[in-house]
Amino acid sequence: MNARTEPAEAETAPGNPARPPLIREFLLVAGLFLVYKLGRVLATGHTGDAFRNARRLWDLERAAHLPHENAVQSALLHGDTLVHLANTYYATVHFPATLAFLVWLYVRRPAHYVWARRVLAVVTTAALVLPFTFPLAPPRMLTGTGLVDTGRLYGPSVYGPPASDHLSNQFAAMPSLHFGWALMVAIGLIAATRSRWRALWLLHPLITLLVIVGTANHYWLDALVATVMLALALAAIHPPRRTATTAGRGTGLPVTREPALAGAGR
Numbered sequence: 001m002n003a004r005t006e007p008a009e010a011e012t013a014p015g016n017p018a019r020p021p022l023i024r025e026f027l028l029v030a031g032l033f034l035v036y037k038l039g040r041v042l043a044t045g046h047t048g049d050a051f052r053n054a055r056r057l058w059d060l061e062r063a064a065h066l067p068h069e070n071a072v073q074s075a076l077l078h079g080d081t082l083v084h085l086a087n088t089y090y091a092t093v094h095f096p097a098t099l100a101f102l103v104w105l106y107v108r109r110p111a112h113y114v115w116a117r118r119v120l121a122v123v124t125t126a127a128l129v130l131p132f133t134f135p136l137a138p139p140r141m142l143t144g145t146g147l148v149d150t151g152r153l154y155g156p157s158v159y160g161p162p163a164s165d166h167l168s169n170q171f172a173a174m175p176s177l178h179f180g181w182a183l184m185v186a187i188g189l190i191a192a193t194r195s196r197w198r199a200l201w202l203l204h205p206l207i208t209l210l211v212i213v214g215t216a217n218h219y220w221l222d223a224l225v226a227t228v229m230l231a232l233a234l235a236a237i238h239p240p241r242r243t244a245t246t247a248g249r250g251t252g253l254p255v256t257r258e259p260a261l262a263g264a265g266r
Contacts, residue, residue, distance in 0.1 A: 050135035050171035072214040111240035112192040131172035140216035147216040180226035182208040
């Protein structure tokens with residue numbers, strides 16, 4: 001038996017799976033974003049039901065003694081700069097952050113990429129059902145709450161007048177995919193890396209939560225429902241097992257590889 005040792009090839013290591021075909025993944029991810037946009041548009045209408053559900057939800061939150069959304073918005077309105085930053089975060093971070101997350105996983109953690117893409121697809125598809133069954137006006141449209149539409153008043157705003165806005169369904173506040181996707185980005189990066197600071201990724205969903213509530217685009221319960229949907233998807237779709245090759249690269253930590261015995265077993 002030849003006892004000479006050789007390093008195992010990274011491409012054949014059990015913890016370093018082959019990267020999915022790029023064109024196929026591009027089409028799948030593009031399809032995910034397209035379903036998100038088109039699904040919201042198809043669920044238009046039912047304006048009266050949306051406002052009735054909004055009033056019931058507001059009353060339910062007060063009965064459950066949840067914090068008032070007004071408290072978060074009041075903090076933002078202490079200065080034009082802060083509220084403008086919140087509106088900008090709401091308008092510009094959601095899609096780019098999720099796309100960058102998927103691209104990074106595809107390049108650096110293929111196994112985690114497949115897992116994250118599946119989870120996001122399940123959550124997004126499930127979330128598109130609710131606007132058909134439970135249309136909901138956002139708190140910025142609800143009178144008598146003391147909340148204002150910060151996007152319209154301070155800018156930038158991603159929405160036009162509901163009657164003429166054909167690019168989005170503004171009566172699909174629940175669940176908040178802004179929050180659901182942000183939470184998945186944080187969970188995915190924590191699962192795929194080993195840095196001792198990786199828990200700081202949770203700041204992204206935390207900031208997103210404060211932004212969506214403070215700008216009066218979502219209720220607290222919108223984020224809670226998104227969290228429940230994500231938890232169910234994560235329970236059904238398990239992440240890949242953490243190994244040195246799936247989680248050690250790009251973190252500043254050494255990657256341990258077991259030597260292979262050339263000719264062993266022959």
